[in-house]
Amino acid sequence: MTLLVVGSTAFDTVETPYGVADRCLGGSSTYFSLAAAMFADVRLVSVVGEDFPDEHRQVLQEKGVNLEGLEVKPGKTFTWSGRYSADMNDRDTVDVQLNTFGEFNPKVPESFRNSPYVFLANGAPSTQASVLDQVESPVFTVADTMDLWIETQKDDLLALLERIDGLIVNDQEIKMLTGESNLIRAGRRALELGPKLVMVKKGEHGCFLFSHFFQHALPAYPTEDVRDPTGAGDSFAGGFMGFLAGCDSLSLWNMKRAMAYGTVTASLTVEAFGVNRLAESRRSDVERRYQELIQFVSI
């Protein structure tokens, strides 16, 4: 089935202990799309400036991502620059230039409006809600968010939470959102806010899935060579949503499998700078790691 993603496209400049990548292809919708496209037909809605090169567009097209919703506006593409700590667990944002993304007003093309699976990448909750107004009758809608929106637009965010099926956030964000310092309590509180599913990303510590009927946790894939963690969370979401859209089933069994596919997809992303490793990866790479992950966690 088709999967609609709405989010940012960016030029990222990233510094890690392994080196520097300058103005490489980045953005939440980019990582998500490249990950999800290994499993399903992805429709992208995003915005770039006139400086966005064809080579970046080709990276997405080669994976089969439908770019009909990639708007080109006068001006420059969103740029982000960050620096990671030695253990890769912390990062400082060095510079952000929102440019054309600053007034992103997503327009879902007519041909995209029947998408059954929808992912609202990190953005202002009111902007995310405007996407929901434009899609017809999605089967499964998941949103990401961040500390900024929890702090500054909480009412809009709470209104959004009542309209979506799943929320995908990291452990700091869910604790901030719910005011609970224990992750299990935070997950249960978040379910009371509307979503039927809450996925929590814990980076190197894996991920957690909360629903009213079951909980599930999974360690991260054991990666020795973390070179650039940028985009890991969006790649996780892409693997998760892509797998569900690809098999078009929302059973408990598939939810757990989707968490594992998200985990594996994120592990590929972090092994190279930018989207390089993810763009090169094929479904067979993902399947091999999936089997390894199953062995790794099975008792």
Place this chain on the structure above:
Amino acid sequence: MTLLVVGSTAFDTVETPYGVADRCLGGSSTYFSLAAAMFADVRLVSVVGEDFPDEHRQVLQEKGVNLEGLEVKPGKTFTWSGRYSADMNDRDTVDVQLNTFGEFNPKVPESFRNSPYVFLANGAPSTQASVLDQVESPVFTVADTMDLWIETQKDDLLALLERIDGLIVNDQEIKMLTGESNLIRAGRRALELGPKLVMVKKGEHGCFLFSHFFQHALPAYPTEDVRDPTGAGDSFAGGFMGFLAGCDSLSLWNMKRAMAYGTVTASLTVEAFGVNRLAESRRSDVERRYQELIQFVSI
């Protein structure tokens, strides 16, 4: 089979956001013994002062722990006092009085020397080595250690590592020991130092098992009510070693199961102050949580 543990017995004063426990029964060998005794016959070697009350002794005896090696020396029992942060992930040591434990020179009773399973709880590596000199031909020997010994007695620790089968440490300790900031690299480096197995405790993030032939990771049991994390690591070790000693098999399958039993045992400990919950728990409580954990992690 029998399981020998050598380590500290203490009075703990603990402050957490849930309250304060004053001079309750604590110490590494205590938590370990109460956990392991649910699975195997435990033989304890430790030291206390003349102030150690019969009621504490009874807690251990009621679980069937053999106290023939619990030496009573003139003076006071080791006391430790600590305070946890709001999220329970950090703690400050408020006060330590080593007292009789300060010159702990473990004497393994004659009747204990044939123990096939041996756990050397956290202590000076030279002291831990002196225990190995006193046991006849153990089948499986595991040691714990801490940052203090890695910093101040590294040569003794490295010598010990060549004599043991397994090392059990937390994620900070293994990174400090090996100088690797990536956990997977750190685990592999630790294996090069001697132990055939390296178990890494990550608190609320679960645990990791490294060997030359396989890796395994497990999330923590999803506990909502963490009231006092003291002793979680020693309870994990007790569940792990107790299970292995109880079924007397060191297969890959059993190693993974032992990690799960350690996880479950630790989850009981943290739900009450001191050893209370652990002392009350029965094997049936552990088995119920074990089944829940299997469901929780299975894909």
